[in-house]
Amino acid sequence: MIVKSVNIxxxxxxxxxxxxxxxxxxxxxxxxxxFLGKEDVENDAVIDRRYHGGIEKAVYAYSENHYAYWKELYPNLDWHYGMFGENLTITNLEETQIFVGSQYKLGETILEVTKPREPCSKLGIVFGTQKVVKQFWNSTKSGVYFKVLQTGNVKTGDALVLLKKAENTPSISAVYETKK
Structure with missing residues (x-):
């Protein structure tokens, strides 16, 4: 898994x-x-801290691989990385293989998997239709929130490397399924 884009x-x-x-x-x-800080990404706007940012949602990552699925549904959008509000666009980030509590090295940082993203109306604003929110809920393509255990810089090309797989914890997709 490689960082394809860093976004703010x-x-x-x-x-x-x-x-x-x-x-x-x-x-x-x-x-x-x-720079990934303890509660957010430096120079990235976090508006409603009830739902974004903070220890459990310091950084949001989304899979580059999921873009093809959405581009097929919304071919007329002006596509670029960061469209889902993610700070990190990462290749091969698969929610069925990412487990809550697992720890990863990324650039200068150490990250811990916390939870899936729950879409809101702001995603609908980006896509020009609120229909996308339900489609997002009905997929397993939620993306992943991370807690930052060690702050530092991350750049395009950095590898997301598993340091410690959590034992007996659900995958991000399994957690997401329970929210539907």
Missing amino acids: GERKEINYKGKIVTTGIFKQPVNKAI
Whole structure:
């Protein structure tokens, strides 16, 4: 598993259906290392800390492999890494093979798997339809939240290397299935 893209977003206010919505979901790839802190990614906007950021959701990763599935459903979007609000786009990140509590080395950091992402209306804003939220829920393509055990920089090309597989814990996809 290799980092294909590192992505950060700025705080944005958009008019959605007549309401002003503030969000940090619009992430863009950057051509430099990003710093993963204990509660968030440095210089990345986290708007609603009830649902984003914090110890258990410090960094969000999404599989590059999942993009093909979504591109088939939404071929007319202007596709780029970071579309799902992920900080890290990683090759071969498979939720059925990633277990809660497992620890990984990535760049200068050590990460621990915590939970799947639960989609919200902001994803629908990115895709131009709230239909995508239900489609996201009905897939196993949730992405993975990590806790940062050791802070540091991560860049494109870094490998996500398993340090310690958690024993007797569910996979991210199994946890996600229970949320439906």
